[in-house]
Amino acid sequence: MEYRAILFDTRSIQRYIYSGNRLKTNIGASYLVKHVFTDIVIPKLEEKLGEGSVDVDSWGKEPDMDFLAVPGHCAVVYCGGGKLLLVVSFEENGVEECRMLIRDISTELLVACPGLHIGAAFTAVHPNQPDEFQKEIDSVYSLSKQMQNRVLPAVNVPYPGLTMNCAVSGETASYYDAGREVQTDGEARFYSQEIYVKAKYAEKANAELKKQFADIIGDYRFPFQFDELGQRATENYIAVVHIDGNNMGTKFRNCKSQTEYRRMSEDINTKTVGCFGKLLEKIVNEYESYQDFLTLKDNILPIRPLILGGDDVTFICPAKLAVRFAKYFMELMADSASVPGIKSEAAKVIDSCGGIGIFKTSYPFFRGYQLSEQLCDAAKVRMRSEEAAEGSSWLDFAILHGEQAPTLEQIRAQEYAGARGSMHFGPYQVGHSDGKLPKSHRFDIENLLDCVAQFHSGKCMAKNKIKEMRSVLQHGEFEAVSFADQLRHQNQHVPKVKNWEVYEQEENSYWSGGRTPYVDAIEMMDFIPKGE
Structure with a gap:
């Protein structure tokens, strides 16, 4: 045999x-x-x-x-x-x-x-x-x-005598969508076979997801279209959140047999799905409060997972909820008690890194996903640095406004390179315990949220001064010192954030070590609701 x-x-x-x-x-x-x-x-x-x-x-x-x-x-x-x-x-x-x-x-x-x-x-x-x-x-x-x-196989039938291109994929439009699987309104159209098959399975996907979390979401349902996520016309930004477990390859390589490999894989999947269920529970409990800044209809949830399984999670949501959802999910993944019944020690606590790509609904979706993946990679670089403690989780984000450079590195070089250093302060640490503190708490996500909340309150600085500060930080030390003098004379000041005291000192004028944390906070004001 x-x-x-x-x-x-x-x-x-x-x-x-x-x-x-x-x-x-x-x-x-x-x-x-x-x-x-x-x-x-x-x-x-x-x-x-x-x-x-x-x-x-x-x-x-x-x-x-x-x-x-x-x-x-x-x-x-x-x-x-x-x-x-x-x-x-x-x-x-x-x-x-x-x-x-x-x-x-x-x-x-x-x-x-x-x-x-x-x-x-x-x-x-x-x-x-x-x-x-x-x-x-x-x-x-x-x-x-x-x-x-x-080996690069051909997985689409090329040019079967038709010349019309599919409006969605650009492939040959060889299928007439008489049943309106792809687009439910308007006239029936031609699409590629690939797009038709994907659309055909969408109903099955939503039915499976609904069944999987039926006890949690009840009468709520998942969106089918981007404009069902609840973002308003004047704030039409969505976010792709990509989260990936840290050092999972090492954990799997330590498995001594395929049986052990499979068992650990199943436990990791249970952990991930269980944590996402906890996130959905939080969303259902907070649903009514979202109406303050979203327009949600027909019990549609402001989230849709696209990849959910293993240690790899990708979901879309309104940009205003992206940080809240990502932070909560990553904290659950790192909590050994969040999902009971897991036997594999490697699956009980999963530290992770995440990326949040924020862009308008009309922006090419694949590029938006690629950005979130690059941001997750940037978070992993910080996770491996001396500034991070062993077993820590990190989160990074970027905002796309119209046509910009295709890679994160180019975006940061063109949009966030100031005269005194980098105007992007992240990635940020998500969750920590007293037993594994990083060398500095400067990068805790709570600092960013605190700064944004103080900006929102208007008690420390007027709105026009907050906008002006974004421009000031892009220039040299002279402009920053002059701006600080203006604030002092007007009895205003930058937010008082624990662990950011070094940036408030007069001799540093908002910078230290070639970094400033305030640009991130100013830009995220539009994407973190008041009171967060």
Whole structure:
């Protein structure tokens, strides 16, 4: 008896999900990515290998070698995180059979979810020899990684004699949407097959999400369109929040077997979904208070998760709620008691980093997501620096106003480089305990919120002076000293924020160490409600 491990992995997930400015298609794409293996690949395997030939569950507990002793049987070793790992038994050399199996599944995927990149790799394994098996599984993961840079499959049917381009994706508009799956109002139109399939699955995605959190949200429902998030016409900004667990690769590498790997993965998923449920509970309890600065209708929640599972979370919400939601969720993830019943120690406390990209609804959505991902990466850089304590969580944000440079580094260089240093103060630390304090509390998110609240109150500075300060900080020391003199003569002052005393000192005139915290606070006044 011979055994082959086959690894399917989903590639270019972000581009597949976030391409196009239709929330409905983003929702459907996210659902497809999450369910492509369970709903499409595994049923196809059973059809190809025979009924009862695929063992989906037992390897999550212990390897079932008796089941694999039958030629043509297949065990699901791991399914999650965009990957599906299988072990298939063959009576003889299974190289050609593996290739045929991958070919048939690839053909099915081209029809069922056009545009989605799925890669595959396989190798011989010895599942009855645990130490050898683990090395062989590592090798198939490495092979899959190598193939990502060598094989670029065509996953859309190109130019089938039609010349009209899809208004959403730019691909050939080969599907006539007579049932108005993509756009419910107006005349029926032509779209690409990829956009149609994504839109078709959006209803399933919302139904699944509604069922998953039914006990929490009750009669509330998730939005289908960006303009249902509640932002007002004069404040038409939304936010993409991307949060990612810290050092998760190290945690998984410490697993001594695929069974342990799978168990920890399931616990991490339970932690993430449980924390998001706690966030939804908070939103339901606060729902009426949001009407002070949002226009919410028909019990629609001001949040929509697009990726929810593992340690990776992405959701959209009105810009005015982004910091509140991200901060609360990250604090829950780092709290060992927030979700009961988790056995894996590595999953009980998950420190994380997050990025908040704020932009107008009309802005290209994929670029908005890319910005949030770059901000999350910037937060991770701070997390690894000497300024951060071990096991800390960090959050960064950026605001896009119209057309700007495509990368975060360019935006910061063009928009936030002052004569005296960087006018962006973040990333900010989210949550801490007395047992693991950073060297300085200057970067605590509470400092930023306190400063914004004092600006909002108008007790320290007049509104016209706050706007003027943004311009002053961009210039040199002379302008800052002159501005400080004006404030003193008018009996005004910058907010008194704990841990920011060094920036208030007259000799520093709002700067220290090439940084100033006040520009962030001034810009976030529009995106942090009064009283936050």
